[in-house]
Amino acid sequence: MSDHLVELAKSHLTNIPVSLISQGAESLIFTTTTHPYMETSDEGQQYIVKFRPPKKYRHPQLDAQLTKRRTLAEARLLQRLYGADGISVPSIIAVDARNGILWLEYIGQQIENGVSSLKNYLWLEDSKADYESLLRAVGDMIARLHQMGIVHGDLTTSNVMLQKHGSQWAPCLIDFGLGFTSDLVEDKAVDLYVLERAILSTHPVHSDNYNSWLMEGYKKGYGKDQGKFKQVMKRYEDVRMRGRKRSMLG
Amino acid sequence: MSIKTVLPQFPQFTVHLFKFKNVTNSKEIKQNLIKGDKRYDFSFINAQTVLSEEQLLSAVYRALLDHTQDKIRTKTIHSEVIFSLSPTQNIMDALRRFGIQDDSTDLIVIKIVDSNSQEEFDLSVVEGEEVDITDEDLKSSAILKTIKKNYKLKSEDLTVLSHQIVAAIQLRGL
Ligand SMILES: Nc1ncnc2c1ncn2[C@@H]1O[C@H](COP(=O)(O)OP(=O)(O)O)[C@@H](O)[C@H]1O
Ligand SMILES: [Mg+2]
Numbered sequence: 001m002s003d004h005l006v007e008l009a010k011s012h013l014t015n016i017p018v019s020l021i022s023q024g025a026e027s028l029i030f031t032t033t034t035h036p037y038m039e040t041s042d043e044g045q046q047y048i049v050k051f052r053p054p055k056k057y058r059h060p061q062l063d064a065q066l067t068k069r070r071t072l073a074e075a076r077l078l079q080r081l082y083g084a085d086g087i088s089v090p091s092i093i094a095v096d097a098r099n100g101i102l103w104l105e106y107i108g109q110q111i112e113n114g115v116s117s118l119k120n121y122l123w124l125e126d127s128k129a130d131y132e133s134l135l136r137a138v139g140d141m142i143a144r145l146h147q148m149g150i151v152h153g154d155l156t157t158s159n160v161m162l163q164k165h166g167s168q169w170a171p172c173l174i175d176f177g178l179g180f181t182s183d184l185v186e187d188k189a190v191d192l193y194v195l196e197r198a199i200l201s202t203h204p205v206h207s208d209n210y211n212s213w214l215m216e217g218y219k220k221g222y223g224k225d226q227g228k229f230k231q232v233m234k235r236y237e238d239v240r241m242r243g244r245k246r247s248m249l250g
Numbered sequence: 251m252s253i254k255t256v257l258p259q260f261p262q263f264t265v266h267l268f269k270f271k272n273v274t275n276s277k278e279i280k281q282n283l284i285k286g287d288k289r290y291d292f293s294f295i296n297a298q299t300v301l302s303e304e305q306l307l308s309a310v311y312r313a314l315l316d317h318t319q320d321k322i323r324t325k326t327i328h329s330e331v332i333f334s335l336s337p338t339q340n341i342m343d344a345l346r347r348f349g350i351q352d353d354s355t356d357l358i359v360i361k362i363v364d365s366n367s368q369e370e371f372d373l374s375v376v377e378g379e380e381v382d383i384t385d386e387d388l389k390s391s392a393i394l395k396t397i398k399k400n401y402k403l404k405s406e407d408l409t410v411l412s413h414q415i416v417a418a419i420q421l422r423g424l
Contacts, residue, residue: 012259015259016258037311082410082413082417083403083405083410083413093308093420098319101380109349155366
């Protein structure tokens with residue numbers, strides 16, 4: 001079905017053996033154990049290759065421009081965020097913007113039910129004493145993101161990956177493909193609301209707890225800037241109301 | 251001692267990296283470079299501006315990618331590697347910051363050759379002591395203050411700093 005897109009990606013990746021791990025509307029995600037320029041010492045080390053294929057229905061020249069622009073937009077957000085205090089995102093390894101290719105650090109590892117995304121981890125439910133601290137950490141990180149004037153744009157529980165730091169899991173935000181810079185409370189409130197809905201839809205029983213931990217972390221992440229936090233909260237309640245009305249009508 | 255590598259996506263090129271200390275003829279090298287003397291067709295890099303192997307090879311990657319896509323901005327692949335180390339679009343500024351200076355004593359020398367022809371090259375143009383080129387050796391001659399200033403970065407964590415440099419190299423001017 002997507003074979004020709006995989007072939008196209010491979011044609012831009014001479015001598016790089018890649019395996020497709022995900023295909024979305026915008027991009028194909030591959031893993032590889034071959035680094036584009038370093039001789040890897042670490043066996044089993046993986047890298048992510050994110051490929052935005054051309055879209056046939058667009059004019060070729062316009063399409064090439066858009067592909068390049070979107071690849072760069074995502075890369076620039078990652079560049080701004082990488083290394084920022086209290087924020088974790090994958091590092092950039094290489095960029096071939098003209099071919100819509102972004103090489104990223106691989107985040108996470110295998111757990112019982114797949115990759116260590118927040119989504120999979122929360123599915124494990126039983127005996128996870130660290131859910132509270134983890135969800136607080138996620139909230140804290142999103143607050144810092146918002147304080148930098150960046151909105152993720154697609155905060156689902158699959159776009160929050162978990163990384164082992166010693167014996168503890170720590171969040172790492174991935175997929176800034178829909179991210180943008182904004183200082184509007186509305187955009188930040190919607191970002192939070194999207195995550196709340198994602199948690200609610202997968203974990204209806206515990207979602208109240210989960211979401212309150214998330215919010216407590218989000219509040220804490222604002223540090224001394226509680227005024228800003230309150231503005232976002234206020235709008236967040238509005239966004240929730242609108243959401244509820246919409247679902248009652250729908 | 252030196253590094254010889256082929257980047258998988260660019261098998262047509264073989265990349266050699268060398269490091270020297272106690273170099274005594276940098277001024278002469280620079281003069282001959284300016285004259286365009288063929289025997290000096292290398293990237294001569296001021297080692298004080300280099301923190302890691304990752305930084306160097308990421309610039310080589312960028313230069314080879316731009317070269318194969320017909321997008322290089324300087325005269326040769328060797329000057330392009332130096333330009334690729336830079337976070338900005340100003341070529342003169344890049345050569346001044348990252349290239350050899352009259353008083354450079356620590357040098358990194360890069361030679362990119364056609365993998366098929368395996369042309370010979372003569373490094374005796376550099377008068378100095380060849381040393382290893384591991385991350386440790388690079389760090390020992392790196393001047394962090396200069397590096398942070400060049401890239402407008404301030405991380406204290408050298409791994410983070412190196413990754414931030416890579417991002418700056420990959421995204422320059424795009
Ligand atoms: N840096 C990364 N490290 C580990 N896995 C990743 C990384 N980037 C993407 N993935 C995996 O690929 C999936 C899709 O990637 P993503 O960037 O979210 O693209 P999409 O826009 O298609 O959602 C993610 O949900 C995750 O499982
Ligand atoms: Mg995603």
